[in-house]
Amino acid sequence: SQELEQSPQSLIVQEGKNLTINCTSSKTLYGLYWYKQKYGEGLIFLMMLQKGGEEKSHEKITAKLDEKKQQSSLHITASQPSHAGIYLCGAVHGSSNTGKLIFGQGTTLQVKP
Amino acid sequence: GAVVSQHPSRVICKSGTSVKIECRSLDFQATTMFWYRQFPKKSLMLMATSNEGSKATYEQGVEKDKFLINHASLTLSTLTVTSAHPEDSSFYICSAGVYRVFYTEAFFGQGTRLTVV
Numbered sequence: 001s002q003e004l005e006q007s008p009q010s011l012i013v014q015e016g017k018n019l020t021i022n023c024t025s026s027k028t029l030y031g032l033y034w035y036k037q038k039y040g041e042g043l044i045f046l047m048m049l050q051k052g053g054e055e056k057s058h059e060k061i062t063a064k065l066d067e068k069k070q071q072s073s074l075h076i077t078a079s080q081p082s083h084a085g086i087y088l089c090g091a092v093h094g095s096s097n098t099g100k101l102i103f104g105q106g107t108t109l110q111v112k113p
Numbered sequence: 114g115a116v117v118s119q120h121p122s123r124v125i126c127k128s129g130t131s132v133k134i135e136c137r138s139l140d141f142q143a144t145t146m147f148w149y150r151q152f153p154k155k156s157l158m159l160m161a162t163s164n165e166g167s168k169a170t171y172e173q174g175v176e177k178d179k180f181l182i183n184h185a186s187l188t189l190s191t192l193t194v195t196s197a198h199p200e201d202s203s204f205y206i207c208s209a210g211v212y213r214v215f216y217t218e219a220f221f222g223q224g225t226r227l228t229v230v
Contacts, residue, residue, distance in 0.1 A: 006156075031216055033219065035221075039151075039153065039154065039204070040204055040224070040226055041223070041224065042206070042221055042222065042223040042224050043206070043221045045221075048216075048218065050215070050216055088156060088157065090157075090219070092216075092217075098145050098162075098210050098217055099145065099147065099208065099209065099210020099211070099217040099218070099219040100145075100147055100159070100162060100210075101147070101157075101159070101208070101219055102159060103149075103156045103157040103158075103159075104156060105155070105156045106155070106156040108154070
């Protein structure tokens with residue numbers, strides 16, 4: 001089974017709608033990264049969360065970390081076509097935190113104008 | 114911020130030949146780098162951990178003789194796909210960690226799209 005489960009795997013929303021992507025770890029989380037990617041291109045760093053209860057926002061994207069549930073959520077408010085892409089969560093599972101990340105399956109987001 | 118540069122960004126090679134992909138940390142030293150592979154419409158799969166001055170650590174199921182990793186200096190790791198076959202066609206991406214006070218931040222290269230014909 002996956003160490004990091006991401007849901008949903010794909011999402012189609014109407015422009016202006018809100019959406020949430022979840023990322024659940026089967027192992028203890030020592031950090032959680034969110035990235036955006038267009039397939040075949042590099043990763044765009046969105047946010048990194050470290051502490052339980054931590055919440056960060058950048059423009060219309062907010063991410064939270066629930067340490068008890070070993071889960072993170074990424075919320076996009078008033079989605080725009082520019083938000084379309086693949087969203088990846090990457091987990092740090094080791095306490096030494098060398099930068100090694102295990103990724104979820106990814107969520108492909110389409111935003112319909 | 115830290116910059117990780119990967120080269121080439123795209124490469125096409127003939128079946129049976131070997132291809133080398135470079136990953137450089139431009140403005141910091143990286144004792145550890147990571148190599149990932151991404152299949153079409155799939156997530157990133159960790160292939161191996163590249164350790165400066167020592168052997169790489171490969172993830173389960175990754176053939177070490179097929180994917181040779183060399184980390185000869187603190188700023189350069191290379192991934193060589195040996196005797197490439199069409200099924201090795203993929204997107205390969207490397208990353209390096211920069212140690213901060215309380216955590217290590219991961220920086221990714223731009224990736225390399227390998228096509229084996």
